[in-house]
Amino acid sequence: MAEEKKPVQIQSLLVGFSIIDLVARHGNPMKFNDIHHYTKITKSNLYKYLNTLTSLGVLHRDKESGLYSAGSTLIEYGMAAVNQEDISLKVTPYLEEINLLSKETTLLAVWTHEGPMIIKMIHSRAGLNLGGQVGTLLPIHSAGGKLFAACKKGALAAEWKEKQMTGLSAEVKKQLEQDMNHIPSDGIAFASDALAPSVASAAIPVFNYEKTIIGAVIIVGFSDNIPAQADEPLGKALLEKSAEISRQFGFQN
Incomplete structure (x- = not known):
């Protein structure tokens, strides 16, 4: 033979x-x-x-x-292979719903070694791009950055948070810490002027069955059109969507 x-x-x-x-x-x-x-x-x-x-x-x-x-590229390959727990596939319909509801740029961000990264984007009705682009790493003072800093656990997240805080004034650090202290209980994060002047953002978490944050859905627009508090109508709607999306990944509140 x-x-x-x-x-x-x-x-x-x-x-x-x-x-x-x-x-x-x-x-x-x-x-x-x-x-x-x-x-x-x-x-x-x-x-x-x-x-x-x-x-x-x-x-x-x-x-x-x-x-x-x-590295981030290896993580992106891994996300593509396992579809980040099918997060992009499962969350896209909700991104579209939120985009129609808010009429603002809607983003999906996930955690990478270098911090939260945008992996999906639906532009605003006006066609304005106010939230960066796919592959953009979000700073800690953005709504998505605050959300991950408040909810993401582990050494890598702590190291990222420490690096992001380096060089900030004591006043800014204090305000960030105050904002992040409220996020786990409020279930939503807000920011203004983080990505560009007069631009605000609001972010809601996507949790899995282990109650681990696996993503953030973010709306970005001019300050007048983005909620600044959870009890505003759009803020309430986003919180409902957060719970609805997270249930797709086995999360039980």
Whole structure:
């Protein structure tokens, strides 16, 4: 019987994916020397692989600590593969409903290694783009940023929050902390002038069955058209939508 031939493989790709697999599965950011220890790749070649992978965003290298972890591009690939718990697919009909209700730009943001990122956008009726674009990372003083800072748990979220707070005045930090303290109980976040002058935003969470925030639905528009309090009619409608969307992911209030 003829011996079955093995498919031809590209060795450098296998090596690159072995590094990605190691870092992604390790659970904690890794030092260069730790990666070298586990992979046994020569240091000169390992530098080349890591530089390439970080330049592509597949891995992330912290500028201060030098530690390597999964990058935003790798996270986006993962989100595409598992559809972020089907979040984009399941939430899109609700985004459309909220867009029709508010007549304002409506966004879906999810958590990445570098902070909350917009992955879906429906423009306002007027066609204005006031909320960035797909791939935009939201700052902590935006409604979506405040929402994730208040609800997202874990070391990565804490590190992101700390970095975002760096350089802010004591007064601004105090106001942000006050706003974030109310968000878990209010179930909604508000911000003004965060993305552009005279532009406001409101954000509601999407929770899963583990009561973990997996996304944020955000409306962005001129300040006069965006609610600033939960008891306003549009604020109440958004809270109802938050509960309705989260139930699609097994969340029970």
